[in-house]
Amino acid sequence: MASSSSSSSSSSSSSSSSSSSSWITDPIVREREKYEVFLSFRGEDTRNKFTSHLHHALRLNKIETFIDDDGLSKGEEISPALFRAIQESKFLVIIFSENFASSTWCLDEVVNIINQSKKSSSCSQQIVIPVFYDVDPSMVRKQTGSFAVAFDKHERNFKDDNSQKVELWRNALREAANLSGWDSNTTRPEATLVAKIVDDISKKLNHVTPKSWQGGLVGIEERINKVKTLLASGSSQDFREVVIWGMGGIGKTTIAKALYSQISGQFEASCFLPNIRELTQDRGGLIRLQQEFCLKVMGDRSLHTLTLTPLMEFPVDRMLQRKSVLAICDDVSDPSQLDALFEGSSDHFGPGSRVVVTTRDKNVVSNFQVDDVHVYKVDPLNDDESSQLFCRHAFKMELPLEKWQWELSNAVIRYAGGNPLVVKVIASSLRGKNQEYCGDKVKKLGQVPNADVLKLLRISFDGLEDDEEKDIFLDLACFGNLPYFALIGILKTCYISVDSAISDLLGKSLMESETRMHDMIREMGRDVVYQECKAEPGRRSRLWKAEDVIHVLTNDTGTETIRGIFLRMTDVRDRDQLQLSPTAFVKTHGLKFLYIDYNCSLKRIDLPDGLHSLPNELRFLHWERYPLKFLPSKFDPRNLVQLNLTDSHVEQLWEGDKDIPNLKVLVLDGCVKLITIPDLSSAKNLEVLSAKRCHRLLQVPPSIGHLYHLIRLDLAYCERLKTLPSLKRLTSLESLDLTGCLDINKFPEISSIKLQTLNIGGTAIGEVPSSISGLSSLREFRLIGCRKLERISNSICKLKSLKLVDLKDCSRFESFPEISEIECIRIYGFKWNSHKRAILLHNGTST
Numbered sequence: 001m002a003s004s005s006s007s008s009s010s011s012s013s014s015s016s017s018s019s020s021s022s023w024i025t026d027p028i029v030r031e032r033e034k035y036e037v038f039l040s041f042r043g044e045d046t047r048n049k050f051t052s053h054l055h056h057a058l059r060l061n062k063i064e065t066f067i068d069d070d071g072l073s074k075g076e077e078i079s080p081a082l083f084r085a086i087q088e089s090k091f092l093v094i095i096f097s098e099n100f101a102s103s104t105w106c107l108d109e110v111v112n113i114i115n116q117s118k119k120s121s122s123c124s125q126q127i128v129i130p131v132f133y134d135v136d137p138s139m140v141r142k143q144t145g146s147f148a149v150a151f152d153k154h155e156r157n158f159k160d161d162n163s164q165k166v167e168l169w170r171n172a173l174r175e176a177a178n179l180s181g182w183d184s185n186t187t188r189p190e191a192t193l194v195a196k197i198v199d200d201i202s203k204k205l206n207h208v209t210p211k212s213w214q215g216g217l218v219g220i221e222e223r224i225n226k227v228k229t230l231l232a233s234g235s236s237q238d239f240r241e242v243v244i245w246g247m248g249g250i251g252k253t254t255i256a257k258a259l260y261s262q263i264s265g266q267f268e269a270s271c272f273l274p275n276i277r278e279l280t281q282d283r284g285g286l287i288r289l290q291q292e293f294c295l296k297v298m299g300d301r302s303l304h305t306l307t308l309t310p311l312m313e314f315p316v317d318r319m320l321q322r323k324s325v326l327a328i329c330d331d332v333s334d335p336s337q338l339d340a341l342f343e344g345s346s347d348h349f350g351p352g353s354r355v356v357v358t359t360r361d362k363n364v365v366s367n368f369q370v371d372d373v374h375v376y377k378v379d380p381l382n383d384d385e386s387s388q389l390f391c392r393h394a395f396k397m398e399l400p401l402e403k404w405q406w407e408l409s410n411a412v413i414r415y416a417g418g419n420p421l422v423v424k425v426i427a428s429s430l431r432g433k434n435q436e437y438c439g440d441k442v443k444k445l446g447q448v449p450n451a452d453v454l455k456l457l458r459i460s461f462d463g464l465e466d467d468e469e470k471d472i473f474l475d476l477a478c479f480g481n482l483p484y485f486a487l488i489g490i491l492k493t494c495y496i497s498v499d500s501a502i503s504d505l506l507g508k509s510l511m512e513s514e515t516r517m518h519d520m521i522r523e524m525g526r527d528v529v530y531q532e533c534k535a536e537p538g539r540r541s542r543l544w545k546a547e548d549v550i551h552v553l554t555n556d557t558g559t560e561t562i563r564g565i566f567l568r569m570t571d572v573r574d575r576d577q578l579q580l581s582p583t584a585f586v587k588t589h590g591l592k593f594l595y596i597d598y599n600c601s602l603k604r605i606d607l608p609d610g611l612h613s614l615p616n617e618l619r620f621l622h623w624e625r626y627p628l629k630f631l632p633s634k635f636d637p638r639n640l641v642q643l644n645l646t647d648s649h650v651e652q653l654w655e656g657d658k659d660i661p662n663l664k665v666l667v668l669d670g671c672v673k674l675i676t677i678p679d680l681s682s683a684k685n686l687e688v689l690s691a692k693r694c695h696r697l698l699q700v701p702p703s704i705g706h707l708y709h710l711i712r713l714d715l716a717y718c719e720r721l722k723t724l725p726s727l728k729r730l731t732s733l734e735s736l737d738l739t740g741c742l743d744i745n746k747f748p749e750i751s752s753i754k755l756q757t758l759n760i761g762g763t764a765i766g767e768v769p770s771s772i773s774g775l776s777s778l779r780e781f782r783l784i785g786c787r788k789l790e791r792i793s794n795s796i797c798k799l800k801s802l803k804l805v806d807l808k809d810c811s812r813f814e815s816f817p818e819i820s821e822i823e824c825i826r827i828y829g830f831k832w833n834s835h836k837r838a839i840l841l842h843n844g845t846s847t
Helices: 050-060 080-087 104-119 137-142 146-157 163-177 190-213 220-232 252-266 285-298 301-305 316-320 335-342 383-394 403-416 420-430 435-445 453-462 467-478 484-494 498-507 519-530 546-555 702-706 770-774 794-798
Strands: 035-041 089-096 127-132 240-245 269-273 325-329 354-359 374-377 564-568 577-579 593-597 604-606 620-623 642-644 665-667 688-690 712-714 735-737 757-759 780-782 804-806 824-828 839-842
Touching: 035 050, 035 080, 035 104, 035 190, 050 089, 050 190, 080 089, 080 104, 089 104, 089 163, 089 190, 104 127, 104 163, 127 137, 127 163, 127 190, 137 146, 137 163, 146 163, 190 252, 220 240, 220 252, 220 354, 220 374, 240 252, 252 269, 252 325, 252 354, 269 285, 285 325, 285 335, 325 335, 383 403, 383 420, 403 420, 403 435, 420 435, 420 453, 453 519, 467 484, 467 498, 467 519, 467 564, 484 498, 484 593, 484 620, 484 642, 546 564, 546 577, 770 794
Parallel strands: 035 089, 089 127, 240 354, 240 374, 269 325, 325 354, 564 593, 577 604, 593 620, 620 642, 642 665, 665 688, 688 712, 712 735, 735 757, 757 780, 780 804, 804 824
Antiparallel strands: 824 839
16 A cells, blocks of 8 residues: 555564563464455545445454555565565455556555465465446556556656566556456445445355365265254244254364354354363353453454453343344353353344354253254264275375275274264374284274274374373373463473474374364373373372372372472362472472462462472472472472462572573562572573562672573562663663662663663653663663653664654653654654644654
């Protein structure tokens, strides 16, 4: 586009270090967005008219649409983000208008769109749709009228150095104008034109999406059609609910996803709510489920702050009564989950609405007040379908070619009993193996009853040749309730090849994605650990059930076999406190990680007689609300990679100095009794040091100034902290947060050229010195509430990467240096024209 909105926040105003993300347990990760429609238009012609109307209509129809309102088109060339949006969009809509050709940006966009559409494959073909808004198609095709005037100017401007570029533009316009599209002069009024374009895209989406989504699936259409028949029975204006019911791995979620992709465009509002059972396991899960429903079905992010229960006390009830709604609720395990969404009633939806539920227990809808709930029990794969699925994954072909392959296929078909997940897992374990190997594996299949799914799925686990891969798989299976990035952080403290191991697990169908493992696979992994010792949990390698952890720690039955312990205090039943003996961990010599999470629980762990020791093999120690003043004196932390004692009672970590050469992350947030941080001279590899809200902390050790690998330093709200050591040697530092350090009155001595975010809000700093010019990578500079701040050095104008300065509530600050070298910067809270307001400066001019 030729122009972009300046009202939105900079898309690059916050960043995080890729080098440290593996070790930080709570990063915010933004998923890569993909779009169904990309809108290309001349901003000053149609942004606030036709384009805005079309964009609004597409959103109402739940069609993911990219429109450049985020300033991506600033500059002379198409940004990587904008080019990626073109690549990832299914439909590329070009809105030609009177002044379209006068913008070189718009012309470059058309060239990219045409080129990208030619590269797209048949299974993911991109469709270009031209819209001629108040211009004749021949004007675009032949470049007459205003297009001729624009190109005459381009010919003069590019005559000497880039004349070929003009010809590329002309060819691209001719190709685009020759495509089938829409003409505003023949389709009137404008509302009709918008409606027809949206309807056309919706129909094409419903036509093409299932085929691309269903690549590699077997027998899916037959099963989808059975669900469609149930949804269509009775009057089209009736409310109808269909339950997709069956055992784990039978394909319930797969059918539901494919169904949603085919029919969601036929409803005024729609949403797919995945993994409901998992989402609602934690405290507050039902509220998050309600929030997710509101966000998806209404398309309004403001509803994501909803905290009401029941949901229908919120005005969303009245909104939905006027709409036909499709809601697909995946993996429902309890009636309360549907009650939280719909209060057991269909009265909240408009005529023609449909609810689809996938579940292992068809009784979960027993509370739903619908006269006739339709249940579809998922059909197992027949022999032909099973054979086709097996051959695709085992031999990369549709049918067996040799006799031994036929025999192998038939044996697996009998064993799997029509369960597609079981077929896929076995096939993947045999992929690339020779006849003898496969024959031996098949002979073992007959020794296990067909109903014993856990043992069946263990075949793939036993096929893992690397012991480290097996351990990583068991950790993922047993500790899957941990936050994903915490779990990955744990794995990377204990193993060398985590990423490649996960890639192998994906290839062997032991994981569905990098972040998700199928329920049946997870239960199989946990059963492997259970089989290590059925009678005594203390002799197993991993403990994740609260009752097993409590048994081991209160009875001192731990052994060196235990590698990991995870205890979520919200899972502790029938007791308000857990009292441990001093010797609770004495025998657990092999323990590599210990994770104790309170998750808002009021229950506590008491150590009335202290703690003799912790295992010296610990790599990862996360113990929220640790109850003692010190870590055990006998504990040697030299193997620790991550230490997190958030909200603990520690006054100092340990007495004297300790060797901590492997420590990468140290988190002491909310340790309100903490007086001092120990000497960190030996922590040469420390990347993250966070001690937020340590209200009694008076000083930090000078050794912090020598942590060359430190990436993030967070001392926010340490109100008694008065001084900082020199930070000039922290050459890797990317983020420094001193928010709320009320007694800090001197700008920190820092010169890291990698520093991207600096927050000194609420400090007593009165001046930002000229040394700030050395922070060449600085993007965000926050000074909110610096009420003693009077001056910022003119050197700040040299920071060409700076995108945001926040000066809200800086009552003594009166004038900001003149900006001329920084292309685009936002300054918030700056006094301008005698009243506070946020302004955008572009090349020194306020807009």
